[in-house]
Amino acid sequence: MLAKRIIPCLDVDRGRVVKGIRFLSLVDAGDPVEQGKRYDLEGADELTFLDITASSGKRAIVANLVRRVADQVFIPLTVGGGLNTIEDVRAVLRAGADKVTLNTAAVERPELITEGAEVFGSQCMVVAIDARRKNARDAKAGWDVYTHGGRRGVGWDAVEWAARAEQLGAGEILLTSMDRDGTRDGYDVELTRAVSNAVRIPVVASGGAGKLEHFYEALTTGGASAVLAASLFHFGQYRVGDVKDYLRGRGVMMR
Amino acid sequence: MTRVAIIDYGVGNLRSVEKAFAAGGCEAVVSSDAGELREAERLVLPGVGAFRACMSALHERGFDELVRERVAEGTPLLGVCVGMQLLFEESEEFGRSEGLGFLRGRVRRFGGELRVPHIGWNQVEWRREHALMKGIEDGSFFYFVHSYYCETPEPDAVLGETEYGIKYASVVARGNVCGVQFHPEKSQAAGLRLLQNFARGEVQRREV
Numbered sequence: 001m002l003a004k005r006i007i008p009c010l011d012v013d014r015g016r017v018v019k020g021i022r023f024l025s026l027v028d029a030g031d032p033v034e035q036g037k038r039y040d041l042e043g044a045d046e047l048t049f050l051d052i053t054a055s056s057g058k059r060a061i062v063a064n065l066v067r068r069v070a071d072q073v074f075i076p077l078t079v080g081g082g083l084n085t086i087e088d089v090r091a092v093l094r095a096g097a098d099k100v101t102l103n104t105a106a107v108e109r110p111e112l113i114t115e116g117a118e119v120f121g122s123q124c125m126v127v128a129i130d131a132r133r134k135n136a137r138d139a140k141a142g143w144d145v146y147t148h149g150g151r152r153g154v155g156w157d158a159v160e161w162a163a164r165a166e167q168l169g170a171g172e173i174l175l176t177s178m179d180r181d182g183t184r185d186g187y188d189v190e191l192t193r194a195v196s197n198a199v200r201i202p203v204v205a206s207g208g209a210g211k212l213e214h215f216y217e218a219l220t221t222g223g224a225s226a227v228l229a230a231s232l233f234h235f236g237q238y239r240v241g242d243v244k245d246y247l248r249g250r251g252v253m254m255r
Numbered sequence: 256m257t258r259v260a261i262i263d264y265g266v267g268n269l270r271s272v273e274k275a276f277a278a279g280g281c282e283a284v285v286s287s288d289a290g291e292l293r294e295a296e297r298l299v300l301p302g303v304g305a306f307r308a309c310m311s312a313l314h315e316r317g318f319d320e321l322v323r324e325r326v327a328e329g330t331p332l333l334g335v336c337v338g339m340q341l342l343f344e345e346s347e348e349f350g351r352s353e354g355l356g357f358l359r360g361r362v363r364r365f366g367g368e369l370r371v372p373h374i375g376w377n378q379v380e381w382r383r384e385h386a387l388m389k390g391i392e393d394g395s396f397f398y399f400v401h402s403y404y405c406e407t408p409e410p411d412a413v414l415g416e417t418e419y420g421i422k423y424a425s426v427v428a429r430g431n432v433c434g435v436q437f438h439p440e441k442s443q444a445a446g447l448r449l450l451q452n453f454a455r456g457e458v459q460r461r462e463v
Contacts, residue, residue, distance in 0.1 A: 002419055003376045003396065040443070045376055071274045076398055076441045096270050098400070098441060121304030123372050123400040171372050171400075202374050225370060255376040255396045 003255040004219045004247070005045035005226035006240050007078075007204065008233045010035055013052050015065045019234050029234065032065055036073040039233070042240040044075065045255060048101070048174075048228060051081035059088060063095040070096025080128055080174075089116050093124060101128040101174050104147040107154055107161075110168055117169030125172075126204075127165040131158035131191055132178040139190035150178050159194045166199045173199060174228065177207040182231065184210025192222030204228050212238065212246040219252055259283040259454050260295030262322070264312045267303035272335070272450075275440035279451035292321055297454060298330055302337030306346040306362060306403065309337050310354065319355060326357060331431045331458040336401060339427065339434030343405055357432045360407030369420045372402045379415040379425050379437070386456030387414060387426065387433055387449060395445040397437035399425075404436065431458055 010017050012032055019029040029035070036047055047069070051062050066079055079092045080101030089100050106113050106127050116125045130150050135141035143158035162173050175195050177188035185208055192205045202225035205218040209229040218224045232238055244254045259276055261269050261283060269285045276283035283299070286292055300322065302309045313319045326332055334342045346352045346362035354362070365371045376396040381388050404423040407413065415426030417436070425436040433453065439446035 001378060002373065002399075005375050067270070070271055072278075074271075074275055074278065074441060074443050074447060076400075076438075093268055094270075096268055096274075098268075098271075098438075119304075122402070123303070123374070172374060200370055201372070202370050225375065 001253050003045070003253045004224075005204075006043075006215070006243055006254075007046045007048055007226055007228040008039045008044050008240065009048040009050060009206070009228050009230040010234075011050050011052055011230065012065060014055065015053075015061050018052070019231070033068050033072055036069045039240060040073045040075055043244055043255070044240050045226070046076040046078060047073065048078040048080070051079065053082070058082065059091050063091045066092050066095035066097050078126060080126070086112070086115055086119060089120065093120055097124075099124045099126050099172070101126040103128040103130065106165065107145065107147050107156070110164070113165060113168040113170050117171070122169050122171035125170050126174050127162070127170040127172075128174040128176065129158055129162060129165075129195075130176050130178050131188075133188075133191075136179065139188075139194075143191055143194075146178060150181075158191070159198045162195045162203075163198045166201050170201060172202045172204060174204045174206060175224075180208025181206075183208055184232070186210060186214040187218040187222060187224075187227070189217050189222045192218050192224050196223030202226065212243060215243055215247060216250055216252065219247070258295055259297045259299060260292050261285045261299040261301060262292060262318060263287040264309075264316050264318050266309055266312055267301055269301055271440040272299060272301060275447055276450050276454060279447045279454070281451055281454035283454070287316070289317070289321060292318070293325070296330070297458075298322065298325060298332045299453075300332060300334045300338035300341060302335065302339075302341055304337065306337060306340055306348045306354070307352040309341060310352060313341070322355065326432060329431050331453065332357075332433065333453045334432075334434035335440075336436060336438055339436050340403060340405055342427070342432060342434050343407070346403065348403060358405075358407060358412055358427060358429055358434075359409050360405055362403045363406050364403050365420060367420055372400055373419045374400050376442075377417050377419060377425075377437075379417055381415050381426075382413050385414050385428055386458055387428060387452050389452050389456060391445050391448055391452075397425075397435075397439065397442040397446060399437045401436060405434075428458075433458060
């Protein structure tokens with residue numbers, strides 16, 4: 001039976017893991033290879049690297065990082081953050097990444113999803129959607145899509161965008177709730193469910209994990225195939241194994 | 256030590272496969288050199304993306320004929336992911352596409368209410384003893400990413416089955432031709448062991 005996946009996410013800047021609430025108060029948190037190995041040993045099902053390098057040699061720096069991790073960690077790797085062209089995608093896939101996430105670039109040029117799927121296959125094209133509630137208290141109002149690290153509203157409906165991304169050739173949706181990201185109040189289960197119901201590709205829920213039951217809600221009520229968490233694992237609140245033991249105890253299929 | 260050549264025909268990332276063999280102490284090289292591929296003791300046929308694109312890329316380089324010759328000589332061959340699908344007669348992807356035809360059967364798309372692609376860790380139930388599965392427990396998890404599966408009328412060729420809506424053949428072997436639908440190079444210890452088994456095990460050299 002197919003297991004639900006637990007995916008730690010690591011932010012990397014110039015080849016090093018950094019910790020912090022997205023883009024704020026970043027501190028060096030070590031070598032990505034060592035961190036990757038640690039999560040691998042703890043039972044992580046995949047690893048996601050979100051690259052926030054802003055320097056000019058970005059492509060080469062990211063490729064080098066991916067190569068170093070992929071040579072020693074034998075679980076799937078997803079890489080995202082500032083990939084804009086087919087050549088950017090090719091560079092990280094060649095270095096050993098299994099999937100890429102496209103966010104701003106996919107909104108600005110949706111054909112990029114199709115072009116990538118035709119060249120590399122849908123299975124490695126993940127569309128990352130940063131979504132914020134139109135009305136904080138009422139999920140019925142829907143969710144807006146944001147780009148540029150959540151700084152710019154696009155004016156698109158997140159559920160419709162997910163369905164269109166699937167049509168364009170995306171193989172998976174990485175769905176982040178901006179309302180919940182960093183809050184530890186739990187995933188936006190209504191958002192997760194709305195998107196899961198609208199597409200037939202797997203949905204990875206992200207943003208807001210703080211307690212063990214949050215993972216359970218996203219994977220059951222939310223219909224997510226996988227859950228991603230960053231700070232919760234980095235700061236050692238829970239280990240991947242703790243989350244898996246808990247979910248297994250509640251009858252969720254885990255590896 | 257057995258020399259394994261991973262056939263580089265321009266699709267996918269083969270570095271991980273090479274490193275996964277190395278992690279198990281097996282010498283493996285990624286090669287697009289026909290001479291080297293003719294001399295290798297064992298061959299790995301990878302594949303990602305579309306069946307037809309993979310088949311055309313193999314054909315353009317003349318590697319389809321090379322693989323046929325090596326298989327006829329008794330060289331062990333391991334198809335991985337779409338590389339396994341290529342071992343069959345045909346695929347229904349984009350109408351109908353012809354495969355290498357080492358194994359009888361066709362490649363079909365998952366249907367119904369399932370989420371496709373089938374992505375993630377799923378179990379393999381072994382159906383019979385084989386060198387490829389030595390030391391790997393029944394029900395072990397491997398990492399899968401695919402939208403199509405292989406359907407074969409040859410039950411004896413099915414080494415392992417996986418359930419995703421239906422039960423399908425996820426590990427196949429007949430004579431010196433083997434295939435796995437999952438990615439052993441992304442399947443941690445069980446995957447590394449399988450690659451090691453392929454590199455060192457007594458995969459039959461003759462067609463049965």
